[in-house]
Amino acid sequence: MILNKTSFFLAVLAGLFTTQVNAQTPKKFPTKTTKKVLADTLKKKNAADTTKGKELKSYADLLKKAKTANGLFKVHQVESDYYFEIPLKLMGKDFLVVNKISSVPLALNESGLNKGMNFENKVIRFSQNKLAKTIWVKTIVPQVESPEADAITRSVKDNFIGSVIESFKIEAYSPDSSAVVIKMNRVFDGTDKSFNDVFTDVGLGTAPKTALSAIEQIKSFPQNIVVRALLSTRVTEGQNSIPISMAVTTNVLLLPETPMKPRYADDRVGFFTTPRWYFSDTQHKMEKRELLTRWRMEPKAEDRARYLAGELVEPEKPIIFYIDPSTPPQWRQQIIAGVVDWQKAFEAAGFKNAIQAREVKDIADYDGDDIRYSEITYAASPKSNAMGPAVIDPRSGEILESDVIWWHNVMTSLQSWMRVQTGVIDEGARNNKFTDARMAHAIRFVSSHEVGHTLGLKHNMGASYSFPVDSLRSPSFTERMGGTASSIMDYARFNYVAQPEDKVTSITPKIGLYDKYAIAWGYRWLDVKDPHDEIPVLAKWIKDHENDPLYFYGEQQSSNVIDPRSQSEDLGDxxxxxxxxxxxxxxxxxxxxxxxxxxxxxxxxxxxxxxxxxxxxxxxxxxxxxxxxxxxxxxxxxxxxxxxxxxxxxxxxxxxxxxxxxxxxxxxxxxxxxxxxxxxxxxxxxxxxxxxxxxxxxxxxxxxxxxxxxxVSQERLLRMMEMEVLLGKDSVYTANELLKEVRETVFAKTQRGKTLSITDRMLQQNYVDVLLVSTDKMLEKITKTSLQDNKLKMQNQLQVCDFSNDGKSVVGAEEKSLRNIQVSSMSRTSDVAAAKRSELLQILTILEKNKGRGDDATKGHYLDLILRIRQSLRMN
Structure with a gap:
């Protein structure tokens, strides 16, 4: 038995008392009688310690002044204290905690943080610790699955346990002992950060000031609890200290008892995914899968035979978006139209009336932060953008709720694109202010694009490549095919290819063939129990269109574009x-x-x-x-x-x-x-x-x-060298050919002894500086890094812009970049450095040969470049 500090101290004190009554008496061990007295004392003391501060209160006395709301579980408010009455039958069940920003001050608004964004979602389970009279909350990452009967399942349970993030004292039991009552204030009012740590998550790195933070309201509904709190902090920037208050709404949602049947992703169709690991006794290695993130779209039981026979049927539960009542009235119908436009895609998956959009009629009973509602949120902000995040059940990939965040100033971007790209062919897109009808039409396209993300679709930057360039000048083609690309998930903004004489009027992106194909591929219901059984069917659907460019999926790339077919803002092939x-x-x-x-x-x-x-x-x-x-x-x-x-x-x-x-x-x-x-x-x-x-x-x-x-970037030249090594220099365009052609173009007038204009000199200065700077950067000394540093760098590379495992999307970073193709390791020992230095030496020879030709400005220019090159190459 291990004694606590107090008990140990009492035991020592008791021992001193029995052995030092008479200072002349020799020390001796306690007698049997003394041991019994000491044991009884310790027993009573331990019992007192165990129950101290944990005495249960009477349910009636605790809640006699309470205002009670019924729902997922009862919520009792006693003045400023809030109690959850959690049924014991919900212990061990999966809940999803979803944190949303509800209001922000000007300082955060300007940085692009607005109402409707969600952060730090997590799956939790409540469990009862009867001995300690407490309720524990564990957070889990439900990424792992194994057959219950398999031996390895014991190991899975041991190696993927949940972590305890909170403990609540049981204040009382319900009268029939079927539920426990716990006080929840501290996890919502900023005292503890276990349920939400908003100021850290948005990058402020501060903690709430509890005296300036409080719960504003708690509502209870059949499947979720909604808690709204005002949290305040202070941020120091330089000499300034800025007060910051944010309203945060936390939903505690009971996840479905039976998760949706997942669908396994295929990289050839662009869906967001969430990871899943499978263990079993029969494996030779763990099975890794990516699950599509998608809504639960299933035919009603009585309609399944008709559905499988090819009839259109209504889904068991349609997708419904609500239009934020803050949305200006003149835009609402076109935003709704942008949602409903996806109905044609769902018909390709066999469903009618599958996606809807509604205006809110009863504002008094509506809360856009309630996870029961998917909302197109209108944010009054100077930010010019829109986004479509989703809340995911990470056990299955099911989209539980989505919000399109619509920043008011997105219209400034639409106006700029339309004026520059189509103003010449569309008189209505020329003025500083468009008509409401013209702007509403553009808003419809943005609505459809962002809703596509909320349905699980990634960007398809390869869709625009499927249209021949000259076809974009055809009125009949653009009308028939839907604007500028085969997918609205491309950034194929407006038709800048069409010329005034073409008389093209369908110049705005629309939902296209790829979109209908992708929704059908992801949402068509298959009557199988095991998602593995769907794989051959899904593969056949891809094979049916694998050589048709209209169904090509090209992932979004970083700024370092590798595949020119999949670029942002481009049109045509x-x-x-x-x-x-x-x-x-x-x-x-x-x-x-x-x-x-x-x-x-x-x-x-x-x-x-x-x-x-x-x-x-x-x-x-x-x-x-x-x-x-x-x-x-x-x-x-x-x-x-x-x-x-x-x-x-x-x-x-x-x-x-x-x-x-x-x-x-x-x-x-x-x-x-x-x-x-x-x-x-x-x-x-x-x-x-x-x-x-x-x-x-x-x-x-x-x-x-x-x-x-x-x-002439390092990455580009190295990619060219990779293909030269792989296919031979006679089969590809080589880096040396590129550099030679650029050099001969840049210094053509010099070679002919011509006097250079200021723009001629600018070109040569730019090109020489590009070679100098990029070469110096490539050859600069590499500092030593630790193994841990390299490990962290690799982890960061692998985790960039991905859906996290806890059921949320990463704000502002909606998808993975294209494959990680590594070409630049030890680039200072590659031919790129030699090729660029060789170019500098050849340019130096040209300059030395011609330094006395041309006017004074030209001669001075040549001498300056000669000096720069010699200094960089450390030549005398």
């Missing part, structure tokens, strides 16, 4: 041709900017912003084209489909792309810098410090530099 059409429209647009964006009596601020948007569109075209150079067509082949995982972009296409860059970037076009417009306004870009006016020479230099740096 030929980036060079599409960009040239886009340039024709930009040439028409720029002379009109001051007319479109500055009415009589107005300043040119809006014109300057439109001008900057047009220049960024020019840069976007250059980036689309550049991605083809050193690019790979990436596939996810399976045995028998005769596809390759990696195919270099054809050499002819890469040369074609470089020709575009030589003409449109290395020779920055003068029409982009219209003198009449520049005398009225420079390009303007807003910032937290106010508008910045970008001078034209600065813009030319900065944007040209960025494209050149990307063109």
């Amino acid at each position: 030929d980036a060079v041709k599409a960009s040239r059409y886009g340039l024709l429209n930009l040439k028409r647009l720029i002379p009109q900017i001051s007319t479109w964006a500055a009415n009589p009596g107005e300043d040119y601020y809006q014109a300057g912003k439109l001008y900057m948007a047009a220049i960024f569109q020019w840069l976007t075209y250059a980036e689309h084209v550049t991605a083809n150079i050193g690019g790979y067509y990436l596939e996810k082949p399976v045995a028998g489909d005769h596809k390759n995982a990696y195919t270099p972009v054809p050499k002819a296409m890469q040369i074609k792309a470089l020709d575009y860059l030589k003409q449109e970037v290395m020779e920055v076009p003068d029409w982009l810098f219209n003198k009449d417009l520049l005398l009225k306004t420079f390009p303007i870009k807003d910032s937290p410090a106010g508008p910045y006016e970008y001078a034209p020479y600065n813009v030319r230099r900065e944007f040209q530099y960025g494209v050149l740096y990307s063109l």
Whole structure:
């Protein structure tokens, strides 16, 4: 028996008392009688310690002044204290704690944190500790499954236990002893952070000030409890200390007793997923699967035979979105239309009336933070964006609730895109303010795109590649196929390819063939019990369309694009041709900017912003084209489909792309810098410090530099070398060919002894600096890192932008980037460093040979470049 500190002290004290009554008496051990007295004393003391502070109160006395709400379990409010009466039958059941932001101050609003966002969701279980008269709360990660009868299941239970995050004293039992009463204040009022740690999770890194935080309201419903609290803190930035208060709503949701039957993901169809590990006695290794995140879409039992016979039937439970009552009335019907547009996709899966959108009629009884409602939340914010997160049951991938977060200022982005991309062909998209009808039409497209995410769909950046460029100039094709791409999940904004004479009117993205196919693939109900039995059926559905580009899925990539077919903001199957059409429209647009964006009596601020948007569109075209150079067509082949995982972009296409860059970037076009417009306004870009006016020479230099740096980047050249090693230099476009062609273009006038203009000199300065900076960066000394540092780096790489295991989506990072293709290990010992240094030496030879030719500015320019190269290469 181990004594506690108090008992041990009493025991020692008792021993001293019995052995030191007479100081002259020799010390001796306690007698049997003394031992009995001591044991009785300790027994009484331990009993007192066990029950101290844990005496049960009378249910009637505890709650005699309570206001009680019935629901999932009873919630009792006694003045400012809140008690949960949890039935014992719910002990050990799975609950999902969902934390949502309900209101924020200006300081957080400006940073893009708004009402409707959820954070730190977790699965919990309540359990009773009868001996200690407490209720424990454990959090679990329900990622593991094994057959109950298998021997390995004992090990699974031991190796994947839940962690205790909270303990509550049992205040009382219900009169029939079927439930326990616990006081819950401290996990919601900011005292403890076990249920929500909002200030840490949003990146403030502070704790709530309990004196300034409190529970505002608790509601109880049949499947969930809703707790709203105001939490306050103070954030110090430099010399400033800023008070911050946020309202947070926490839902405690009882998860379904029987999880939805999962569906296993296939990388060739773009769904969000949640991981699942399977253990069994018969395995040779653990089975890893990714479960689709999707709604539970099942035919009613009485309709299943009709469904399997091919009839459209209504689902057991439709998906219903509610329109935030804060939404301006003029946008509501088009937002609703953007939701209902998905009904055609669900009909491809066999369901009618499967997805609906409704306005809220009874505002008094409506709470958008209640997890029973999926809401399109309208956030009054300067942020220009929208997002579609979902709350997931991680046991099965079931989407339990979704919220589209709609920031008010997303309309500024829509207006900018439409004016720049389609203003030339659509007179209604030219003014500083659109008509409500025009803006509502654009809002419908954004609504459909974000709802697609809430249905589980990832971006499909390869969908736009499925349309031939010239077909985007056809009124009949664009009307029949639905706008700009085969999927609304692409970022194929508006039709910048169509020319004024084409008379194309279907210029906005719509739900397309891929979307209907993906929803059918993910949602069509199959009458099987084991998800493994679905695999061959799902594979056949993919095989039926595997060579049709309209059904191609191209994952979203990072800024380092590898597959040029899957790019953001691009259109058509030929980036060079599409960009040239886009340039024709930009040439028409720029002379009109001051007319479109500055009415009589107005300043040119809006014109300057439109001008900057047009220049960024020019840069976007250059980036689309550049991605083809050193690019790979990436596939996810399976045995028998005769596809390759990696195919270099054809050499002819890469040369074609470089020709575009030589003409449109290395020779920055003068029409982009219209003198009449520049005398009225420079390009303007807003910032937290106010508008910045970008001078034209600065813009030319900065944007040209960025494209050149990307063109000869380490990653791009290494990818080209990988294909040279794999396929042979005669079969691919090589890095050396690229560098030689760029050098000869950049220094063509120098080789001919011509005097250089300021823009000629700018190009050479930019290119030499790109080579110097990128080479120095590649060869800089590598600092030592510990094994632990490397391990953490690898973990961070693997966890970026993924759905977490606890049933929530990561805010602001909705999906994985494309495959991790490693080409840059030990790059300082690769041929890239040698090739770039060789280029610098060859450029140095050209400069030395021509340093005395041209006017004074040209000669000074050559001497400056010679000095820079020699200093960088440490040459005398």
